[in-house]
Every structure is written in C-alpha cells, then in structure tokens.
Amino acid sequence: xxxxxxxxxxxxxxxxxxxxxxxxxxxxxxxxxxxxxxxxxxxxxxxxxxxxxxxxxxxxxxxxxxxxxxxxxxxxxxxxxxxxxxxxxxxxxxxxxxxxxxxxxxxxxxxxxxxxxxxxxxxxxxxxxxxxxxxxxxxxxxxxxxxxxxxxxxxxxxxxxxxxxxxxxxxxxxxxxxxxxxxxxxxxxxxxxxxxxxxxxxxxxxxxxxxxxxxxxxxxxxxxxxxxxxxxxxxxxxxxxxxxxxxxxxxxxxxxxxxxxxxxxxxxxxxxxxxxxxxxxxxxxxxxxxxx
Numbered sequence: 070x071x072x073x074x075x076x077x078x079x080x081x082x083x084x085x086x087x088x089x090x091x092x093x094x095x096x097x098x099x100x101x102x103x104x105x106x107x108x109x110x111x112x113x114x115x116x117x118x119x120x121x122x123x124x125x126x127x128x129x130x131x132x133x134x135x136x137x138x139x140x141x142x143x144x145x146x147x148x149x150x151x152x153x154x155x156x157x158x159x160x161x162x163x164x165x166x167x168x169x170x171x172x173x174x175x176x177x178x179x180x181x182x183x184x185x186x187x188x189x190x191x192x193x194x195x196x197x198x199x200x201x202x203x204x205x206x207x208x209x210x211x212x213x214x215x216x217x218x219x220x221x222x223x224x225x226x227x228x229x230x231x232x233x234x235x236x237x238x239x240x241x242x243x244x245x246x247x248x249x250x251x252x253x254x255x256x257x258x259x260x261x262x263x264x265x266x267x268x269x270x271x272x273x274x275x276x277x278x279x280x281x282x283x284x285x286x287x288x289x290x291x292x293x294x295x296x297x298x299x300x301x302x303x304x305x306x307x308x309x310x311x312x313x314x315x316x317x318x319x320x321x322x323x324x325x326x327x328x329x330x331x332x333x334x335x336x337x338x339x340x341x342x343x344x345x346x347x348x349x350x351x352x353x354x355x356x357x358x359x360x361x
Contacts, residue, residue, distance in 0.1 A: 070228075071176070072145065072148040072330075074175070075151075075176050076175075076329065079175050082151075084170045084172075084185065085169055085170060086170055087168055087169060087170065087171060088162070088168055088170050088186050088187050089164065089186035090164040090173070090357060090361075091164070091356050091359055092317045092355075092357065094355035094356040094357055095254075095357075096163070096252060098252060100250065101165060103250045103252075104106060104251040106251075107193055107253060108190070108192035108193050109192075111193035111196040111197070112193075113136075114196055114204075115126045115199055115200075118140050118203065118204065119140060120243055122134060122136040122137045122139075122140050122203070122207070123140055123194070124136040124142060127159050133318075135291075135292060135295050135301075135306075135325065136206075136207055136278075137202060138321075138322055138325035138329075139202065139206065139274075139292075139324060140199055140328040141322075141326055142203070142325055142328065142329025142330065143195075144195055144198065144199060145200035145326050145329060145330055146198050146329045146332075146333040147194060147195045147198040148172075148201075149177055149333055149334050151173035151189065151196060152176060152178075152338045152342065153178060153341065153342065154173055154183060154185075154187065154337065155176060155178050155179045155183065156178075156183055157180065157183050157258065157262070157346060158257050158360055159257055159258050159341070159342065159345035159346070160254060160255075160256065161187075161254055161255040161256070161257040161259065161352065161358040161359070162187045162188040162189060162190065163188060163190075163251075163252055163253050163254060163357055163358055164188045164206065164357045164361070165188070165252075165357060166188040166189075166190040166191075166192070166193075166204050166253060167187035167190065167191055167192045168189055168191055169253060169290040170185075170187075170188070170189070171187055171188070171189035172189075172289045173189075177314050183323045184360035186361035187335075187361065188361040190253065190254070193253060198333070198335070201240060201281050201284070201325050202284060202285055202288045202329065203288060203332075205239065205285035205289060206289040206291070207292070208256040208287060209236065209285070209286075209288075209289035209292075210296060212232060213228050213232055213293060216228050216231060224228075229286060232286060233282050233283070233285075233286045233290055234282075236282040236285040236286060236289075237278045237279065237281075238280035240277070240278040240281040240282055240285075241278040241280070243270070244273070244277065244278070245273060248271055248273070252355075252357075252358070255270055255271070255272075255354055256272055256274055256345075256352060256360050257273040257278070257351065257354060258345050258349075258350065258351055259273075259344070259349035260276070260347060260348035260349075261349055262278050263275045263344070264348075268350060268351070268352065269353060270353055270355065271352075271353065272350060272352045274344070274345075274348075276340070276341070276344055278323050279338065280336060280340055280341055283336055284332060284333065284336045287332055288329075291303045291304065291328070301348055303326075303327055305328040306324050308327060309324070310322045324326060
C-alpha cells in the first residue's frame with residue numbers, strides 16, 4: 070500500500086517529468102553512448118528473466134515458480150530505491166538517464182529539505198534489483214551444488230561463504246564498470262573509512278558490495294531451501310495450507326514478494342542510509358549528477 074500510494078501520487082503530480090539538467094558540465098559523448106548501451110542491455114536482461122522465469126513457467130504449469138516470484142519481487146522492491154535519498158542526497162543520478170523524476174517525496178520519512186528532483190533510472194534501475202537478487206540466486210544455487218560435489222568435505226557455511234565472495238566480486242566489478250563507463254550514477258556521500266577513491270566522482274563504498282552480496286546470499290539460501298525441501302517450499306511460503314484453497318497460490322506469491330521487499334529494506338537500504346548519513350566523504354560530481 071505504501072508503494073502504491075507513493076507511485077499514484079507521484080504520477081498524478083507535477084514531479085512526474087524528466088529531472089532537470091542543471092549546470093554547464095557536458096557529458097562526454099562516449100559515456101552517453103555507454104549509458105544508452107547499459108540501459109538497453111539491462112532492459113534486455115530484465116525481459117529475458119521475466120520471460121524465462123515468469124511467463125514460460127506460467128504458460129507451462131499455470132503457476133509461478135519461486136524464481137518467478139523472486140523476479141516479480143525484485144521489480145516490486147525497486148520502488149524502495151527512492152528511500153536511498155529520503156534524508157539527503159547519498160546516491161547521485163545522472164540527469165541523462167531515461168527518467169520521469171522520482172517518487173521519493175511521497176514515501177514515509179522523506180526529509181522536506183532533501184531534493185526530490187533527480188533522475189531515477191527507469192531502464193537500468195529495475196533490472197539491478199532483479200539480477201543482483203533473483204539472478205544471483207539462480208546462478209548461485211548451481212554453483213553451490215557444483216562445489217559441494219567437487220569438495221564434499223566443505224561445510225555448508227564454507228560453501229555459502231564462497232558463494233557470498235562470488236556475489237561480492239560480481240557486484241564490485243559490475244558497479245565500478247557502470248559508474249566509470251556510463252556515469253549513470255555515483256555515490257555522492259559515503260562513510261570514508263569504508264570508501265575507495267574517496268572524494269572523486271568514482272568513489273565507491275565497499276559496504277555497497279557487502280550489502281548487495283548479503284542480500285543476494287539470502288535469496289540464494291532461500292532458493293536452496295526450496296530446492297532441497299521434499300515439498301519444494303521456501304521458508305517464507307510455509308503455512309500457506311492454512312488458507313482456503315482459492316487463496317493459497319496468491320498467499321504464496323505475496324509471501325515471496327513481501328520477503329523480497331522487506332529483505333531489500335532491512336538488509337540493504339537501512340544500513341546503506343545509516344552509513345551514508347554519518348559519512349563525510351563527498352564526491353566531486355559533474356553538474357549532470359546533481360539534483361535539480
């Protein structure tokens with residue numbers, strides 16, 4: 070309900086328009102081209118994940134798989150992305166992103182002094198919430214089983230730790246390539262002791278990859294529980310049988326989507342905001358990365 074009211078009020082407001090491009094800094098053409106390629110590849114990946122894990126299983130069985138629920142949950146969790154700048158401008162957005170502004174002013178706890186006129190990406194933003202969560206779980210589970218087969222002496226904790234390291238490395242590489250090649254976003258204010266290249270446009274908080282990997286590992290663990298369970302249920306779906314048969318499928322779907330949204334806020338957004346707000350490392354940003 071919080072997400073729906075925020076989106077409806079935003080769409081009905083004058084804020085529903087592309088964010089203004091302020092200042093005189095010009096974005097290099099090759100970075101702009103890279104941004105458009107990044108947007109296109111991100112949307113292509115999202116379409117693939119929706120087709121492969123939502124549409125195809127639905128057409129084949131008439132029901133959503135856990136992967137499909139996680140894909141939809143990632144899209145739903147993207148609404149919470151506007152929480153990143155609810156208090157102050159921590160996450161910088163490029164005004165050249167394909168955008169219609171942002172809905173942050175219509176979310177709870179928004180600081181009226183914080184800008185709500187910046188370019189939340191509509192093309193590469195939602196896919197990130199899918200491939201860094203559902204996507205890494207889809208890849209992480211086969212990797213887990215392959216390692217367990219190759220090294221049976223390793224404990225479950227050790228195997229999951231290796232998966233976490235892989236997810237950390239994946240996020241670190243993808244994000245640093247994205248911020249350097251596309252200028253699509255930047256980390257405007259971070260906690261200095263945990264920040265690489267502090268003060269530059271490309272400063273990167275290591276806790277970003279830590280939090281993203283931890284969130285991805287939770288998705289991976291949840292999927293592992295379903296795959297290894299005799300009834301194929303993830304922990305968040307259990308108890309659905311207490312509902313009437315007509316509602317059971319809907320309850321399972323909403324439980325999985327609710328897990329995605331709650332996990333995103335609790336594991337990623339709250340720690341990220343806390344560390345950013347207490348941080349004092351300010352990036353030197355071109356004007357096209359500043360809010361209007």
